[in-house]
Amino acid sequence: MPITSNGNGLLFRQLFHKDTSTYTYLLACTKTNEAILIDPVIDCVERDLKLIKELDVKLVYGLNTHVHADHITGTGKLKQALPCCKSVLSDKSGGKADVYLGHMDSLKFGNQTLEARATPGHTNGCTTYVMHEHSLAFTGDALMVRACGRTDFQQGDPSTLYESVHKQIFTLPPHYRIFPAHDYKGFSETSVAEEMKYNPRLSKSKDEFINIMENLNLPYPKRIDASVPANLVCGIIDE
């Protein structure tokens, strides 16, 4: 058993990278010690490796919810340090990984199961990972607290994003807790019920949503030209 456990079989830690406001999630099966990291950041790999060691868990997968444009993934560096760790991405991502997940595929670590739901629209490969046993969903940039990912670069498409969120996330039970890939205002989580009611974009009609997303006039993302090519190969470009 890991050093600490809540008694529900799942060890859960939310981690934050301040520079890019990115959340990383460490999840471990407390029966078998098998663990996964969702959306690790390359700058935080040392921190994450230390925590994994201290908690006495074994990292089996490093997952990305999508090919990020704002930071470089930590999965490549984690794999170098921990050869037992496999990288995971959507089969629609266009990126390199050890394991590809399609819509409604599941991934096991110890006695725990993640369900992969394809939620494209921010990028083609955006995936929401759902843990039904614990009423949790990791939504990446598809759905964030009172917000959502941009649809004006990579394979962004507001109509697709709207359908993804309404068909794959808003159909989950209302009490399911939602953990996003980013937050810029200090929120750490939300719920299906809250976003259905209060999301200023996605609670609207599809036409209104498309109109909002097409008129955000956001600046070109700072790190996209370095991040996307690196993230297509797990964060490590051979030179």
Added chain:
Amino acid sequence: MPITSNGNGLLFRQLFHKDTSTYTYLLACTKTNEAILIDPVIDCVERDLKLIKELDVKLVYGLNTHVHADHITGTGKLKQALPCCKSVLSDKSGGKADVYLGHMDSLKFGNQTLEARATPGHTNGCTTYVMHEHSLAFTGDALMVRACGRTDFQQGDPSTLYESVHKQIFTLPPHYRIFPAHDYKGFSETSVAEEMKYNPRLSKSKDEFINIMENLNLPYPKRIDASVPANLVCGIIDE
């Protein structure tokens, strides 16, 4: 019932203020909707009020774990917006509040109970709030993830802090989750077992701890001269 609930009677939200790396905690009884905020920050009051409204809970108390030196508390501004809210501080804090808690006093909100444990050493009034029913402790600056508060200003005293943590926090069951007032590395929580084993200061002997704390050579806190006088009166200085 609030809009969202995990089924264990407690609605829990961790909130973050990036500038000062401060955590604020919103806790609500899902039976009665009565809610409290622990360590609200004056800069985030609008955000917190909006969340309270959206979650449909009623703020009855704004607590501070201590008179902070690094940010101004939001309790005064919250009380102006929500007259039903009372401010809470330790009876040893020297600050102004509506409710004073002594060692082992308890505070109720709806069906939920907090136990106040005096944990001085960073300041005289430092209090750890424990929720035994949920295996949670809010430790303020007494104990942070792999760290602890400074003991070189206000009423700081390393010997007192060591006794507080060892007698009042490390005696809690090892699986209790610990939520601090700050984190600077992106950790959101820890546990009693982890800090007993891995805290680089407090896992040491008392003499070693005192030696570490007396040799940190930290700069004078930036905001202390504005924050402490304001926080002694709930964040609002009458002019």
